[in-house]
Amino acid sequence: MKKLDSTSKADLPSQIAKAIRDFIMAGDLIVDERxxxxxxxxxxxxxxxxxxxxxxxxxxxxxxxxxxxxxxxGAFVNRLSFEEAYGQQITTSTLLLSMNAVSxxxxxxxRYALERACAALASQRRTDKQLSVMKSEIxxxxxxxxxxxxxxxxxxxxxxxxxxGAGNPVLSYQLAGAVEAMQPLMNMITFTERSRATIIALxxxxxDALRNRDAGLADSALVDLDEYTRxxxxxxxxxRQARTxxxxxx
Amino acid sequence: MKKLDSTSKADLPSQIAKAIRDFIMAGDLIVDERxxxxxxxxxxxxxxxxxxxxxxxxxxxxxxxxxxxxxxxGAFVNRLSFEEAYGQQITTSTLLLSMNAVSxxxxxxxRYALERACAALASQRRTDKQLSVMKSEIxxxxxxxxxxxxxxxxxxxxxxxxxxGAGNPVLSYQLAGAVEAMQPLMNMITFTERSRATIIALxxxxxDALRNRDAGLADSALVDLDEYTRxxxxxxxxxRQARTxxxxxx
DNA sequence: TTTTTTCATTTGTCAGACAATTAAAAGTCT
DNA sequence: AGACTTTTAATTGTCTGACAAATGAAAAAA
Numbered sequence: 124m125k126k127l128d129s130t131s132k133a134d135l136p137s138q139i140a141k142a143i144r145d146f147i148m149a150g151d152l153i154v155d156e157r158x159x160x161x162x163x164x165x166x167x168x169x170x171x172x173x174x175x176x177x178x179x180x181x182x183x184x185x186x187x188x189x190x191x192x193x194x195x196x197g198a199f200v201n202r203l204s205f206e207e208a209y210g211q212q213i214t215t216s217t218l219l220l221s222m223n224a225v226s227x228x229x230x231x232x233x234r235y236a237l238e239r240a241c242a243a244l245a246s247q248r249r250t251d252k253q254l255s256v257m258k259s260e261i262x263x264x265x266x267x268x269x270x271x272x273x274x275x276x277x278x279x280x281x282x283x284x285x286x287x288g289a290g291n292p293v294l295s296y297q298l299a300g301a302v303e304a305m306q307p308l309m310n311m312i313t314f315t316e317r318s319r320a321t322i323i324a325l326x327x328x329x330x331d332a333l334r335n336r337d338a339g340l341a342d343s344a345l346v347d348l349d350e351y352t353r354x355x356x357x358x359x360x361x362x363r364q365a366r367t368x369x370x371x372x373x
Numbered sequence: 374m375k376k377l378d379s380t381s382k383a384d385l386p387s388q389i390a391k392a393i394r395d396f397i398m399a400g401d402l403i404v405d406e407r408x409x410x411x412x413x414x415x416x417x418x419x420x421x422x423x424x425x426x427x428x429x430x431x432x433x434x435x436x437x438x439x440x441x442x443x444x445x446x447g448a449f450v451n452r453l454s455f456e457e458a459y460g461q462q463i464t465t466s467t468l469l470l471s472m473n474a475v476s477x478x479x480x481x482x483x484r485y486a487l488e489r490a491c492a493a494l495a496s497q498r499r500t501d502k503q504l505s506v507m508k509s510e511i512x513x514x515x516x517x518x519x520x521x522x523x524x525x526x527x528x529x530x531x532x533x534x535x536x537x538g539a540g541n542p543v544l545s546y547q548l549a550g551a552v553e554a555m556q557p558l559m560n561m562i563t564f565t566e567r568s569r570a571t572i573i574a575l576x577x578x579x580x581d582a583l584r585n586r587d588a589g590l591a592d593s594a595l596v597d598l599d600e601y602t603r604x605x606x607x608x609x610x611x612x613r614q615a616r617t618x619x620x621x622x623x
Numbered sequence: 624t625t626t627t628t629t630c631a632t633t634t635g636t637c638a639g640a641c642a643a644t645t646a647a648a649a650g651t652c653t
Numbered sequence: 654a655g656a657c658t659t660t661t662a663a664t665t666g667t668c669t670g671a672c673a674a675a676t677g678a679a680a681a682a683a
Contacts, residue, residue: 134635136430148464154472160664171637173423176665180386180427181434185464192665193645203468211465214398214435218453222404225543233543236494240486293475293483297547384666410633421668426634442634443676 139168139178147187147200158188158198186211205296212300220304227356230305235349237298238282239342242329245288246338256284257330264323267316274319275309281326288333312359321351389418389428397437397450408438408448436461455542459549466554477606480555485599487548488532489592492579495538496588506534507580514573517566524569525559531576538583562609571601 146152159167164175179198182188186207188198220230245253260281264274279302286298314322325348332340396402409417414425429448432438436457438448470480510531514524529552536548564572575598582590
């Protein structure tokens with residue numbers, strides 16, 4: 124049924140995990156189907172149960188399977204939900220950004236490039252509900268008592284509504300990772316009263332454009348927001364360099 | 374140092390993995406730093422070594438750590454490469470598309486929306502090397518003996534060069550997942566001689582536009598390619614429905 | 624000093640055991 | 654018969670202990 128490559132130098136759990144993963148991805152195991160028990164798998168692959176367990180844990184870490192204890196328990200092929208996929212994407216993106224020292228400029232550019240693509244679609248398809256979410260987030264952002272973190276969170280919610288306005292779950296999924304992963308970077312930026320007002324005004328321009336289904340205005344507002352966000356980032360970086368003399372970009 | 378939430382109902386390896394992952398993501402463990410040995414971790418978390426091992430395997434499955442045997446071996450924080458991130462993104466995206474029955478239309482729309490965003494940047498930044506890659510892929514696609522799979526692979530290579538032309542690794546990373554994940558769907562489409570010629574002509578238009586740094590022409594060529602790809606998809610779906618009477622969208 | 628050997632450390636794998644959980648089967652009462 | 658309770662078997666979760674394999678470092682020999 125399943126076979127291992129005995130010539131491979133990879134450790135056994137990896138090989139077993141790969142074999143099962145290939146099985147699932149090829150469609151030989153469908154969603155909610157039960158895998159053989161750990162003991163049976165151990166027999167099939169001719170390894171011990173702990174080895175099989177490690178392989179299953181690897182798959183569980185990727186949300187490919189879920190396990191259940193009990194009489195009719197076992198490992199089941201998991202229907203990957205968009206939510207779980209978000210989580211993984213965010214984890215991966217966050218690490219990529221933090222470890223590969225992607226510059227704020229690069230991350231910003233990618234984010235707004237994707238958002239502009241969404242805005243073009245959203246200007247056609249946005250629902251009233253999404254407009255009202257954006258409106259209420261703008262109202263929240265105007266609260267002077269808001270902490271920087273809360274301001275950023277509201278910002279994320281606003282942009283999320285914008286992205287969802289495109290009505291394309293694949294785009295929402297792709298972008299969610301980028302936006303969320305950028306939040307630690309965004310949090311490092313200090314939002315003065317003046318910069319908050321500027322951002323809110325730009326948000327309002329985006330909202331108005333979407334309300335009027337004007338893709339061109341939405342795009343130009345996003346371009347301006349892109350440029351403004353980058354200038355804020357540059358400011359923070361230069362200030363820090365002046366203060367510490369470091370050249371880190373992370 | 375590290376603590377577990379004893380009130381959580383999640384299994385121990387999950388909690389341990391989360392604790393270590395949070396440690397890494399917070400920057401308390403930097404790249405290439407060595408984690409305590411499995412025995413030491415077992416003592417710290419007050420669990421047995423196999424339990425720790427399962428936790429480490431989960432992290433290894435996410436490419437967060439790598440392990441090495443031997444005297445000075447152990448688990449080390451892994452520098453997540455874009456390549457590894459690609460792999461994970463592709464796995465996740467493929468499963469999402471295959472299991473959540475995203476329609477061909479939706480996937481197509483997302484893909485070309487992202488590509489158009491890249492093309493705008495690529496028209497400014499593309500290098501001669503990327504242009505030559507695109508040119509040679511077009512030449513390959515003109516070979517009538519090419520199998521459909523090889524044609525698709527060449528198509529992916531062409532679009533990859535286009536995306537890389539944007540010079541933004543974050544965008545490349547985001548899009549790689551979408552494009553690769555769509556390949557199984559694309560492979561299902563039968564490419565007639567006529568459709569191949571049409572696609573090649575559109576590729577040529579894109580190449581010419583990028584060569585002349587004309588963002589507008591590149592965009593309109595991609596819009597046309599988007600529309601043409603979707604029409605091919607609709608054709609295949611309607612033919613299949615007529616033949617089998619199924620209404621599946623996957 | 625250079626090479627070889629030995630050794631301690633660490634992960635990889637295994638075997639076996641017991642606990643916790645759960646659904647189904649068996650039993651019991653009305 | 655039907656509803657409820659108890660038992661039971663299956664399965665994963667976790668632990669203990671052990672040995673193999675790899676590997677770098679220290680010790681010994683040339």
